Amino acid sequence: xxxxxxxxxxxxxxxxxxxxxxxxxxxxxxxxxxxxxxxxxxxxxxxxxxxxxxxxxxxxxxxxxxxxxxxxxxxxxxxxxxxxxxxxxxxxxxxxxxxxxxxxxxxxxxxxxxxxxxxxxxxxxxxxxxxxxxxxxxxxxxxxxxxxxxxxxxxxxxxxxxxxxxxxxxxxxxxxxxxxxxxxxxxxxxxxxxxxxxxxxxxxxxxxxxxxxxxxxxxxxxxxxxxxxxxxxxxxxxxxxxxxxxxxxxxxxxxxxxxxxxxxxxxxxxxxxxxxxxxxxxxxxxxxxxxxxxxxxxxxxxxxx
Amino acid sequence: xxxxxxxxxxxxxxxxxxxxxxxxxxxxxxxxxxxxxxxxxxxxxxxxxxxxxxxxxxxxxxxxxxxxxxxxxxxxxxxxxxxxxxxxxxxxxxxxxxxxxxxxxxxxxxxxxxxxxxxxxxxxxxxxxxxxxxxxxxxxxxxxxxxxxxxxxxxxxxxxxxxxxxxxxxxxxxxxxxxxxxxxxxxxxxxxxxxxxxxxxxxxxxxxxxxxxxxxxxxxxxxxxxxxxxxxxxxxxxxxxxxxxxxxxxx
Ligand SMILES: Nc1ncnc2c1ncn2[C@@H]1O[C@H](COP(=O)(O)OP(=O)(O)O)[C@@H](O)[C@H]1O
Ligand SMILES: [Mg+2]
Numbered sequence: 001x002x003x004x005x006x007x008x009x010x011x012x013x014x015x016x017x018x019x020x021x022x023x024x025x026x027x028x029x030x031x032x033x034x035x036x037x038x039x040x041x042x043x044x045x046x047x048x049x050x051x052x053x054x055x056x057x058x059x060x061x062x063x064x065x066x067x068x069x070x071x072x073x074x075x076x077x078x079x080x081x082x083x084x085x086x087x088x089x090x091x092x093x094x095x096x097x098x099x100x101x102x103x104x105x106x107x108x109x110x111x112x113x114x115x116x117x118x119x120x121x122x123x124x125x126x127x128x129x130x131x132x133x134x135x136x137x138x139x140x141x142x143x144x145x146x147x148x149x150x151x152x153x154x155x156x157x158x159x160x161x162x163x164x165x166x167x168x169x170x171x172x173x174x175x176x177x178x179x180x181x182x183x184x185x186x187x188x189x190x191x192x193x194x195x196x197x198x199x200x201x202x203x204x205x206x207x208x209x210x211x212x213x214x215x216x217x218x219x220x221x222x223x224x225x226x227x228x229x230x231x232x233x234x235x236x237x238x239x240x241x242x243x244x245x246x247x248x249x250x251x252x253x254x255x256x257x258x259x260x261x262x263x264x265x266x267x268x269x270x271x272x273x274x275x276x277x278x279x280x281x282x283x284x285x286x287x288x289x290x291x292x293x294x295x296x297x298x299x300x301x302x303x304x305x
Numbered sequence: 306x307x308x309x310x311x312x313x314x315x316x317x318x319x320x321x322x323x324x325x326x327x328x329x330x331x332x333x334x335x336x337x338x339x340x341x342x343x344x345x346x347x348x349x350x351x352x353x354x355x356x357x358x359x360x361x362x363x364x365x366x367x368x369x370x371x372x373x374x375x376x377x378x379x380x381x382x383x384x385x386x387x388x389x390x391x392x393x394x395x396x397x398x399x400x401x402x403x404x405x406x407x408x409x410x411x412x413x414x415x416x417x418x419x420x421x422x423x424x425x426x427x428x429x430x431x432x433x434x435x436x437x438x439x440x441x442x443x444x445x446x447x448x449x450x451x452x453x454x455x456x457x458x459x460x461x462x463x464x465x466x467x468x469x470x471x472x473x474x475x476x477x478x479x480x481x482x483x484x485x486x487x488x489x490x491x492x493x494x495x496x497x498x499x500x501x502x503x504x505x506x507x508x509x510x511x512x513x514x515x516x517x518x519x520x521x522x523x524x525x526x527x528x529x530x531x532x533x534x535x536x537x538x539x540x541x542x543x544x545x546x547x548x549x550x551x552x553x554x555x556x
Contacts (some may be wrong), residue, residue, distance in 0.1 A: 218384065
């Protein structure tokens, strides 16, 4: 009896306020889609970090006869110098930190270069001996690359010791700022959504102030007075969040899995439905919760005694 | 049942208090007229009893509750023991007579079975048996006030507050309403009615509490609108909160 009354009051409120309810739906829809996208982007970043950091190596570049930087003096690193570096890698002071390492000759470097830059005119002008020979070292813990750099960069015949994660960090910082932008926009729009929900509920309460006055007079409990309004806000916001959830699933399905994966091939890992399944419930709960809180706050003014 | 201890009520932005150090007690089953000119504080008194307003000073006890310390979440349950009617009826225009009365019971969670029994009984008691399907705009003023009274008493309150319930009605209709209130009072409900209808007060001969500028100047059992025993003194000008008291007024 009571539940039916509460529900019918909420339904009346929704009907009386159709245009406001539609705008609440749209604003929650858009803002939560932003929230969802930002979440996917963060997940993508951490997934890529995991993937690439595992593969990132520390490269110990040996001098070529055109190098002058580092410890180079326009002379190709000698076999003794190369052996000395290798001996150091095997020595007890470095070996415990190193998972494995391999030596890349001019020819191997050239082959990799040709493969990577096959489309570029640069490939035509590059010869094998212009490319550094190098040791490619996989660290046990990639965070300890510093030890290797400190240890080897003053060795004779070493041009440079580089942690490849440095390049990755640049990429990640770009991706991170993109995701922070999305989060910022999402936050702004959530604020708009919350204010709009509060305004809608206040309007709805205003249009029912006669009933509210009588309810208070005859002793309807605060919860009874509040609930239809909260349901009204939550219902509108839930529609918006379900739409946002659907659009997140659509983004993953059509854009990420459908477009990016086929375009990028297997070169990187991408977020997929597994992540969408986490994001969607978060959006729905977030939408309902925000609506309940802002509607509750909006109506509380009518409950003061 | 109702006790005011030195209650003062000042509204923000109004230097003259609406009620000034009012102390009085109303017992169970009494019928009390609250009389006084417009602005003398009658409505403020009733709103304080309902805990729609808080007193600025003093203490109010109603039905065993000390209102100052009654937590706001308990106020709705407290109000279920009070019925209220106003000069302007305050019916819900889109609800029928039956639904207007039933609404009270619905919102406090009474069962459908109870509502189906209680509402027709109450409508019969106020003399509206045949009109339960009408809308407020299809009723006369007197009938609308009867609906409002039915709504106030359908939950069998211990106290009924009526703020100028006959203010919009002609004398004949008013007499009907007074008969109804008298019957409600006979049923054991304490009735407090604010009015400045001289004829009604004189005719009923009930307890009369007179307010002037927020002060009780007379509290008389079986009184008329103007005191019979002593001629009324010249009223002090507004703003004068001078301590004049009439003989017979409670302190
Ligand atoms: N909500 C309010 N805010 C400010 N002043 C008020 C308010 N209600 C009443 N008053 C003032 O309090 C005094 C008493 O008013 P009221 O209790 O309505 O008297 P009555 O019902 O006897 O006409 C008046 O001076 C009125 O202007
Ligand atoms: Mg008044």
